Amino acid sequence: MRTKLILLVVGLFAAWNSFATPQIERWxxxxxxKVLYVHTPDIPMIDVRVIFDAGSARDGEQGGVAGxxxxxxxTGAAQRGEEAIAEELDQLGAxxxxxxxxxxxxxxxxxxxxxxxxxxxxxxxxxxxxxxxFPESALERERGRxxxxxxxxxxxxxxxxxxxxxxxxxxxxxxxxPSSGTEESVKAIKRSDLQLFHSRYYAxxxxxxxxxxxxDRKRAGEIAEQVVGHLPAGEQAAALPKADTAKPGEVIQxxxxxxxxxxxxxxxxxxxxxxxxxxxxxxxxxxxxxxxxSIISEEVREKRGLAYSAYSYFxxxxxxxxxxxxxxxxxxxxEEALKVLREAIAQFIEQGPDEAALVSSKKNITGGFPxxxxxxxxxxxxxxxxxxxxxxxxxLESFNKRVEWTTKETIQDAFRRRVRPEEMVTVVVxxxxx
Amino acid sequence: xxxxxLRRGGFIALLLVGSAVAGTVTETMLDNGMKVIVKEDHRxxxxxxxxxxxxxxxxxxxxxxxxSHMLEHMMFKGTEKYGPNEFSEIISENGGRENAFTGQDxxxxxxxxxxxxxxxxxxxxxxxxRNLTLPEAEFLKERDVVTEERRMRTEDKPTSLTYxxxxxxxxxxxPYHHPIIGWMDDIRNYDIQDLRRWYRMWYAPNNATLxxxxxxEATAVIAMAKEHFGPLKPSTLEPPKSRKEVKQLGPxxxxxxxxxxxxxxxxxxxxxxxxxxxxxWEPYALExxxxxxxxxxxxxxxxxxxxxxxxxxxxxxxxxxxxxxQTLFLLDGxxxxxxxIAEVKAALLAQLEEIQQAPVTQSELDRVKAQVVxxxxxxxxxxxxxxxxxxxxxxxxxxxxxxxRYAENIRKVTAEQVQAVAKKYIDPNKLTTAILEPQKIATAxxxxxxxxx
Numbered sequence: 001m002r003t004k005l006i007l008l009v010v011g012l013f014a015a016w017n018s019f020a021t022p023q024i025e026r027w028x029x030x031x032x033x034k035v036l037y038v039h040t041p042d043i044p045m046i047d048v049r050v051i052f053d054a055g056s057a058r059d060g061e062q063g064g065v066a067g068x069x070x071x072x073x074x075t076g077a078a079q080r081g082e083e084a085i086a087e088e089l090d091q092l093g094a095x096x097x098x099x100x101x102x103x104x105x106x107x108x109x110x111x112x113x114x115x116x117x118x119x120x121x122x123x124x125x126x127x128x129x130x131x132x133x134f135p136e137s138a139l140e141r142e143r144g145r146x147x148x149x150x151x152x153x154x155x156x157x158x159x160x161x162x163x164x165x166x167x168x169x170x171x172x173x174x175x176x177x178p179s180s181g182t183e184e185s186v187k188a189i190k191r192s193d194l195q196l197f198h199s200r201y202y203a204x205x206x207x208x209x210x211x212x213x214x215x216d217r218k219r220a221g222e223i224a225e226q227v228v229g230h231l232p233a234g235e236q237a238a239a240l241p242k243a244d245t246a247k248p249g250e251v252i253q254x255x256x257x258x259x260x261x262x263x264x265x266x267x268x269x270x271x272x273x274x275x276x277x278x279x280x281x282x283x284x285x286x287x288x289x290x291x292x293x294s295i296i297s298e299e300v301r302e303k304r305g306l307a308y309s310a311y312s313y314f315x316x317x318x319x320x321x322x323x324x325x326x327x328x329x330x331x332x333x334x335e336e337a338l339k340v341l342r343e344a345i346a347q348f349i350e351q352g353p354d355e356a357a358l359v360s361s362k363k364n365i366t367g368g369f370p371x372x373x374x375x376x377x378x379x380x381x382x383x384x385x386x387x388x389x390x391x392x393x394x395x396l397e398s399f400n401k402r403v404e405w406t407t408k409e410t411i412q413d414a415f416r417r418r419v420r421p422e423e424m425v426t427v428v429v430x431x432x433x434x
Numbered sequence: 435x436x437x438x439x440l441r442r443g444g445f446i447a448l449l450l451v452g453s454a455v456a457g458t459v460t461e462t463m464l465d466n467g468m469k470v471i472v473k474e475d476h477r478x479x480x481x482x483x484x485x486x487x488x489x490x491x492x493x494x495x496x497x498x499x500x501x502s503h504m505l506e507h508m509m510f511k512g513t514e515k516y517g518p519n520e521f522s523e524i525i526s527e528n529g530g531r532e533n534a535f536t537g538q539d540x541x542x543x544x545x546x547x548x549x550x551x552x553x554x555x556x557x558x559x560x561x562x563x564r565n566l567t568l569p570e571a572e573f574l575k576e577r578d579v580v581t582e583e584r585r586m587r588t589e590d591k592p593t594s595l596t597y598x599x600x601x602x603x604x605x606x607x608x609p610y611h612h613p614i615i616g617w618m619d620d621i622r623n624y625d626i627q628d629l630r631r632w633y634r635m636w637y638a639p640n641n642a643t644l645x646x647x648x649x650x651e652a653t654a655v656i657a658m659a660k661e662h663f664g665p666l667k668p669s670t671l672e673p674p675k676s677r678k679e680v681k682q683l684g685p686x687x688x689x690x691x692x693x694x695x696x697x698x699x700x701x702x703x704x705x706x707x708x709x710x711x712x713x714x715w716e717p718y719a720l721e722x723x724x725x726x727x728x729x730x731x732x733x734x735x736x737x738x739x740x741x742x743x744x745x746x747x748x749x750x751x752x753x754x755x756x757x758x759x760q761t762l763f764l765l766d767g768x769x770x771x772x773x774x775i776a777e778v779k780a781a782l783l784a785q786l787e788e789i790q791q792a793p794v795t796q797s798e799l800d801r802v803k804a805q806v807v808x809x810x811x812x813x814x815x816x817x818x819x820x821x822x823x824x825x826x827x828x829x830x831x832x833x834x835x836x837x838x839r840y841a842e843n844i845r846k847v848t849a850e851q852v853q854a855v856a857k858k859y860i861d862p863n864k865l866t867t868a869i870l871e872p873q874k875i876a877t878a879x880x881x882x883x884x885x886x887x
Contacts, residue, residue: 042477043814072732082741090801093808112808114766141744148696148747154875155592155695164879233852255878257693258590260582291533292510292522305578308586329585349548360527367529370548374478375815 021396022138022379024386025217027224031204031233035224036383037211044211046113047380048122050227051388052128053237054105054201056179057318058241062197064181067100068142068167068189069197073107074098075138077124078131082138085124094121096128100179103318104388105201108380113214118220126226129202134194146186152182158328160261161429164252168425169268169322171246203234210383238275243268248358248423254430261334263327263341266312267423268320278402279414280314280323285361286353288312288325293360299344300327306337312345318389323419324379338428346421352412366400459824459834461650466668467640470659471824471834473647475817481648481819483555484544485563486825489636491616492609493674494758497623500616501632503536508633509543510534511572513565518572521558528554532700539758540829546818549649553658559644559661563637577624578812584615592694592870600700600868603688608759638669643828647821669819679704679760687867694872701782701862701867702762705859709756709831717728717755718843719851720763720859724753725802726794726852727785732801736783745773745781747815756829763859769797775869789856793849804870806844 021039029035056066058250074096075082090098107129111121141148163178170176179185209224238287245267270280281289288296288311300310312325325345329337353361373379373396386395458474490502512518525532525545532545532555545555588594597615605611617619644663646655682704708717728735728751752764757763765786767778813819824834 002761013503040477043811045811045815083732086737088802090730090732091797091804092805093806095812110812112811141741144744145740145747148768152696154877155693155872157590160877165624250881253880255876257875260585260590290526292519293526301579301702301824303576306582308579308583313717330585364526364529367548367551368546369529370479370531371531371546374480374817377815433574 009133012345019423022373024383024396026387026393029224029229030203030207031229031231033207033209033224033228033231034387035209035211035220036387037217037220038379038383039214039216039220040212041214043376044113044214045110045376046118046211046215046221047108047110047376048227049106049108049210049380049384050244051208051210051384052105053318053388054197054434055101055103055205055242056177056181057174058197058201058237059103059174059181062189062193063177063185064146064179065169065189065193065197066105066201067179067181068146068186069134069194069259070098070100070105072134072138072142072194073128073132075128075137075142076133078133079127080124082135085128088120088124089171090122092117096121096125102179104177106384108178118215122223122226124429126230129227130230134191134198136191139189139191140274141192143186143189146180147183150180150183150186150215152266157256157258157260157429158262160254160324161264161427162255164254164429165264165266165324165425165427166254166322168247168250168427169245169266170243173243173319174240174248175243175317175319175321176246176269199232200234201237202231204228205234205236207231208384208387210380212380212383242295243320245423245424245425249425251426251428253428256429256431258429258431259330260328261428262332263329263338263426263428264324265326265341265345265424265426266322266324267420267425268315269323269418270314270321271319272316272385273391274316276414276418277316278409279406280418282358282361282365282403282406283353283411284312284314284323285346285365286357286404287348290361290364294358295348296325296341296344299340300337304336304340306333306340316389331430334430334433338426342421347419349412349415349419350390352415353410355408358406358408358411362403362406365403369400410424440780440807458652460656461834462656464474464639464660464664466664466666468659468663468666469643469828470656470663471643471645471654471828472650472652473645473820473824474650474652474813475647475820476649479549479649480546480817481549481552481650482544482546482821483552483559483648484542484645484825485559486540486542486643486645486829487636488641488829489541489632490539491612491614493610493717494612497620498616498628498632499612499620500580500614501624501628502541503615504577504621505629505632506536506543507536507576507580508568508573508629509562509566511569511576512567513561514567515561515565516558518569519836521562524554524558530555536609538610538614540826542825542829544821552646552650552655553662553735559778560666563639563642564666566633566637568630568633576850577621578626579784580615580621581618584618584621587615588613590620592690592692592872595692596690596698596700596868596870599688599690600702600866602867603686603868604702604704604762605679607677609677609763610757611758624764634669635672638671639666640668641671643825645821645825645828647817647824654689677759682864682866684863685865687869689869689871691871691873693875694870695875696768697775697777697872698870699767699769699782701765701779701865701868703859703861703864705753705761705763707757707759707761708836709758710760715843715847715851716820716855719847719855720753721755721787722794722799722802722812722844722847723852723856724751724763725805726789726798727751729802729805735782738785739767739778739781743781744770746770746778749778749782756826756830756832779867786856786860789853790860793853796849799847799849803845806841812842850870
């Protein structure tokens with residue numbers, strides 16, 4: 001079996017060395033926003049993504065205010081009202097999207113690069129970022145829709161588990177709640193809260209602009225100025241507090257009338273830019289990050305048929321993001337599955353990666369490198385991440401090298417120091433065992 | 435992986451449209467009847483390989499529903515040459531990403547790779563097209579995995595259960611009556627002989643299309659395809675029976691009462707597709723109708739029901755012109771606080787009645803066309819998606835060139851034609867309605883300190 005594998009991977013190191021990573025140009029706007037740009041001339045289109053450090057980690061006592069501010073940007077601006085904004089964008093065939101995460105508030109535009117169409121789309125984007133009105137009527141309507149969204153979360157056992165998991169991991173830390181807020185906090189949001197939040201966090205020094213598409217460097221410079229350049233320079237949002245596991249070792253069992261139990265376990269571990277990142281990333285690729293060939297999937301799914309999806313991953317964030325392992329299994333199997341999951345993690349930390357598995361994982365990660373940026377969409381995702389988390393300029397170029405540098409010993413050492421089973425929070429959401 | 439039907443609007447926003455300026459596409463037929471289509475895209479040194487089989491849930495009969503999907507899982511469980519899971523290990527070692535998906539009308543397998551790895555994927559795919567061993571022990575475990583997949587996708591999701599009941603009500607004799615993943619009792623009762631029969635019946639080069647897209651040269655790819663797939667023997671295929679849906683004789687309704695929080699409404703009217711249409715323009719007119727109602731924030735559903743009257747928290751429309759058999763024109767909605775399912779139903783239907791009475795405006799048509807033209811450009815950003823379109827079209831019985839004709843066919847649609855399809859297909863006697871009526875959920879939380887290890 002192994003012989004065939006070796007024959008099939010002959011010539012593995014031939015191709016990707018010559019693969020050029022996208023040429024990233026960086027500069028700042030007049031008011032301090034960091035711009036990252038890649039020229040991709042092949043398709044007459046452009047992606048412009050503006051990211052503010054204005055995710056729900058900035059909610060403070062007002063859960064949901066970050067998400068509501070972001071979501072209401074397009075409900076009215078100085079130059080045009082909500083209906084006119086919608087009409088204009090649709091007539092251009094442009095797509096303007098809004099997203100609110102724990103770390104980030106995102107506004108993204110996808111448009112044809114045709115000068116006339118693009119200019120009109122950018123005018124709308126600029127208007128909603130610079131001069132949102134937050135009409136009372138739109139706030140009331142969106143509050144109602146948000147409350148229905150929160151209610152719908154309660155009919156999804158996976159989401160119920162996810163929320164309990166973050167609360168138990170993060171306690172008083174700003175990451176404890178998602179950007180949707182709670183019913184109570186959403187009901188309390190006032191128009192003036194949105195205005196205040198916007199004026200505080202939608203500022204040049206708190207913004208990243210990522211541009212990818214068929215526009216030249218000069219035009220990209222103008223675009224960046226147009227979409228954020230007239231915001232006050234303001235300040236970068238304050239550093240987030242360190243996240244320590246709020247309820248170490250807690251096991252939370254939530255009864256829910258589902259036929260499957262959803263299991264989650266983990267604790268806060270990793271900031272973006274952490275020196276252990278590559279050790280933890282490569283190690284987890286072996287443990288639970290590589291789909292059907294990972295240890296967790298092998299133990300839970302391939303050997304025992306206990307789940308369709310069983311995984312682990314690290315979510316590096318501004319503050320310590322979680323290590324998270326999870327699966328869904330029929331209620332009857334949940335004790336068995338939880339035991340298998342715990343043992344797989346403990347054994348990996350104890351014994352470190354198998355040498356052969358490490359070689360395979362490195363081949364997968366480095367050999368698949370070009371797949372990470374084979375579209376404008378993926379490139380703009382990377383630019384946003386590199387810019388927002390202040391990763392080094394050579395992050396992409398040095399990626400494979402950093403992966404190759406990891407060893408069985410460095411991975412084992414990093415896992416032993418950073419991943420602590422006794423500290424992990426466990427959440428089980430599920431129904432009666434029939 | 436199971437591909438759900440494509441729906442635009444509130445819950446699942448996906449739309450199948452073609453790729454703009456045709457890149458270089460080359461096609462050939464191997465001597466054994468296997469079609470090979472190559473789409474060159476030289477932006478990045480990557481390649482997508484997809485093998486599409488003309489078999490899916492709509493080819494199945496009662497008692498073995500979901501067997502196409504079960505077989506999709508078993509395609510990773512080894513051949514005479516490679517052991518269980520070894521396919522995935524080899525692709526992984528070569529830097530690849532891979533998976534498979536099953537729909538009503540197809541089963542497809544794909545790998546995404548750095549371009550020099552393509553021969554490896556082709557060798558492995560050719561091998562498992564004819565040489566699967568289907569070991570019983572692996573099958574029994576994998577059947578459990580599929581039951582877990584069904585629990586995850588359907589059993590614990592009130593809206594998925596509603597959709598499943600809706601389809602089983604709207605389609606009585608058409609195979610679209612059955613869920614792609616199959617009914618739980620059918621899944622539990624497959625045996626290995628069922629799988630072996632299904633594999634022998636459908637997995638042959640003359641029932642498959644190979645689609646390759648990416649930074650490759652067509653001539654080299656075709657030579658490679660000949661080398662690996664050329665020696666495979668074709669089968670004698672028995673095409674699926676027609677199984678046309680019977681004429682609907684009156685409105686139908688199904689109510690789903692399960693633990694849930696938010697009510698949900700789903701409605702559908704029988705509608706033709708590009709494959710089944712007797713008037714070739716009709717599916718494009720239905721597509722424009724769907725866009726006018728639910729294509730972007732300025733469309734009628736968002737503007738009038740979500741923002742205007744604020745009866746609905748969400749409202750959407752779905753139509754897929756690329757189903758193999760007669761499909762449905764779908765509407766769905768969630769009532770806003772203080773409003774009922776009945777109000778949402780009336781409001782959604784009123785939007786269609788209005789178009790039956792007064793044609794859509796020129797500015798709406800212009801808007802739809804602008805969106806379609808832009809969409810055709812945007813979709814070129816994804817090599818995978820381009821391959822998906824080629825594979826889908828070929829597998830449902832059209833040809834890949836349809837993706838380049840799509841925009842032109844949309845451009846030709848007039849306001850009168852939109853009105854005509856609204857009058858013809860939006861018929862109250864042909865309506866099927868499904869309603870999710872939430873039943874109260876009791877939850878309780880217990881906490882304990884964990885002291886294992």
